[in-house]
Structure formats: C-alpha cells, structure tokens
Amino acid sequence: MKKVLMITLALGPVMACYAQNISSELDSVMNAYLRVRHFNGSVLVAKGGRILLKKGYGYKNVREKSPNDAQTIYMIASITKQFTAAVILKLVNERKMSLSDSLTSWFPNYPNGNSITIFNLLTHTAGIPDYTQDSTFMVRHSRLKVSEALVEYNKSDFPPGTNWKYSNQGYQLLGEIIQKVSKMSYFAAVRKYIFQPLGMTHSGFDFAGLRSMDKATGYWTYPGPGKIEEASIIDSGRSSSAGAIYSTVDDLYKWNQGLQEYKIIPKPIMDQAYTPYKNQYGFGWFVDSLFGKRILSHSGDTYGFKSNMARVTEDDLCIILLNNIEDEEMRGPLTNDILSAVYGQPYHLPVYYKEITMHEETLRQYIGTYQMTAGFTFTVSLDKDGLWVTPPGQQPSRIYPLRKNYFFSKIVDAQLMFNSDSNGKIVGVTIFQAGRAMAGKKPG
Secondary structure: OOOOOOOOOOOOEEOOOOOOOHHHHHHHHHHHHHHOOOOOEEEEEEEOOEEEEEEEEOEEEOOOOEEOOOOOEEEOHHHHHHHHHHHHHHHHHOOOOOOOOEHHHOOOOOOOHHHOEHHHHHOOOOOOOOHHHOHHHHHHHOOOOHHHHHHHHOOOOOOOOOOOOOOHHHHHHHHHHHHHHHOOOHHHHHHHHHHHHHOOOOOEOOOOOOOOOOEOOOEOOOOEOOEOOEOOOOOHHHHHHHHOOEEOHHHHHHHHHHHHOOOOOOHHHHHHHOOOOOOOEOOOOEEEEEOOEEEEEEEEEEOOEEEEEEEEHHHOEEEEEEEOEOOOOOOOHHHHHHHHHHOOOOEEOOOOOOOOOOOHHHHHHHOEEEEEOOOOEEEEEEOOOOEEEEOOOOOOEEEEEEEOOEEEEOOOOOEEEEEEOOOOOEEEEEEEEOOEEEEEEOOO
C-alpha cells in the first residue's frame, strides 16, 4: 500500500447532531469530499441490515461522461486478502490443514520453511521479503511463481514471529497453498467457497479482460481539464491472492452479511481472524477502535483504484468505499467522518480551495529542509510543475499556493503556512492537521 502525504488536516468543523435523515447527512459528507476531489467512486453504508446510503459519485469514465453508480465495478486490490484468509480458514475448518502447519509441508526447499507457519503468513509476521523491489533480481526471475522466486531470493526481513511487515508476497504464498490443498486454482477456490454461496455475481479476477458497461476506468489523479491520466491495469496473475479481485459495493455487502451471519466460517474461527496480533492485524483485517467500538477494516491500493471496507460487527455496521482514483486515501478521514456521522459524533468536512498562480522566483524561497518540533524532518523541492513536500519515508506530494506563504494539498486535507522574519526570509513552517498546529524551523 503506497503512502501519501504525511498529514491529514480536517477543516470546517461540523457538529454531527444526528439528523433525522441520516442518509441525507451521509450524502452531504460524500458530496463534500467529491467537491474537493477527494472521492470519485461508489459508497455503501448499512447498519442493522438497513441500507443508509448506496450511491455513486463522479464518473466511472470521464471521457464518456458516464457516472459512477451502485453497480459500478472496481478493482478492490488488497481487500482481496480478506477472501484469501477466509478460504484458508475454510480449509482449516474442513480439517484439510492447520494454522500451525509450516511452509515446509508444501515447499520443502523454502529457506527457513520449518519456522514459518500459516499463522505467520496470515498475520504478516513471517518476515517474507518484497523481492519485487529488487530490480536486478526481477529482471532474471520475473516469470517465476512467488514460492519459486522466494526460494531463489533466499532472504528474510526478520525471524518469523518476532516482528510485523505487510507482505503481498506472503499472501501470494497463501494462494499457492490454497491451490495445493484444494486441488483447484485460487480463483476457482474463491468462487466455490465464497462467491457462489453468497451470490456475489459481479465479482471476479480478470479485470483487464472484463467486458461490462459497469466497469470503471481507473485514473492516477482526479481528472482535471485537459489532464486525464488513465492508469494501466495490473494483470490478475501478478497480484493474484494478494490483490486481484474486482467487485461492487452490493457484492461486498453480501460478503459482509455472510461474515456477519457466519455463513462461510463458524464464529470460533472468525474470532481468531478478528484478534489483533502484531501491529493491530488479525487474519486479513486491521483491528482498531473508535468511539469505544471495535473497527475491523482493510484498504486496497492498486493502479487507478483505492478502496476501503470497515465494519463494526457489534452493531452490524458496514462501510464500503470504492474509488477509481489512485491518489486518494480511503482508510482515514473519509471513513472516520462516516463513522462519526452514523454515531452522532463531531466530524469535519473538507473545504474546497482554489489555487493561485505563483511565479517560480517566489516559489524558490520555500525550498529547503524543515525540522519539526514533533520529531521529524521533511523537505520542500521545486520542479517545473510546482512545489513538492517529501515526508520521511514517503513519496513526494505536491502542494499548491492559496496565497502568499500559504499552501494546501489536493491529496489530503492539509495546509502549510511558511513563516518569515522581519526581512521576509522564510525561517519556518506551521503544519495544520486534525485541529492541531505543528511548528518547525528551517535551519540556516
């Protein structure tokens, strides 16, 4: 999952007075995010078996001006991991395998395979390395199966069970194990054990080959005037059990209901899946809390698409967000604002800002490194497009001028105010986020 700008700034505080028509309130929240171009997709919110909101926003195809709706089909990326974990647990329930089984059972030549268990793979605690980031290795081994590539790579990020690191390769290994245990392809196993029993008729795997009027086009950024950047589609064979599934909000709600009613996997086993181990992760689910409620969620991120699914099982609350813009973050502010609206809690709506033109000579004064009192350092750089902020360990993200010394992000709700001395020299910055202000200095 690719990281975005370091900051999440929520502006324009709104007190959620829990309007009589919660559906209208949720629609207002979604329209606020649509206005600032932080959402372009479909949403479903349900509680206690009642649909509170099911609607599309923006376009599934900008060139054709075809709108998103509740039937639009999206790639859901890493939400696929929920389904992979569920099939594993189904096979465990059928006593065809065990969570304590080691990799050696299926891959005798796997390095340190005796120490890596199915449990480790499910919880991202196996230390499985991301060999796809090694370009030299990929040139020679790109056509190997994940299990074969990992044997060749022969590296580990940490001893199994001692740490946590999100691993697509670990979940792809689970897909290969599913094939060996079930005697069918991973795709066929998901269809047999989940899609067919739940009636998920608009879900599948080969998004590139999908021929449907409901198929969304993925975009790198929110399409603006004269700038429409369609994203390429990742082949389902590459992402497989880590991120190949496509679906709709309706089908994912069927998935939620199947989980809620334990139609696929019995409660004792699902309780294990919802138990956080390291880094608040269970089996295909992040486990967190808000307003005293346990929140189960997983997001997805692939070329042209972002997604998030969040559930509060005690209240049968389900939030499904499917977005056909790749540079928006679904797991944070928007999901939390929806949760706040549903539970009658205060929330913030993003505010629309219109950028101004600023000459390159003026922009140059902001270039440099800024040391924040919060304990991190970030850099500001300039290219032909404008100013870019690079937080620690993340990719650069562009910021836009609102007025002199004041900039904002279009990716997340964030603002930066550059501070100057009596001579007009830039000496620091203030970052505004979530009702907080963080100050920093520019050395020299």
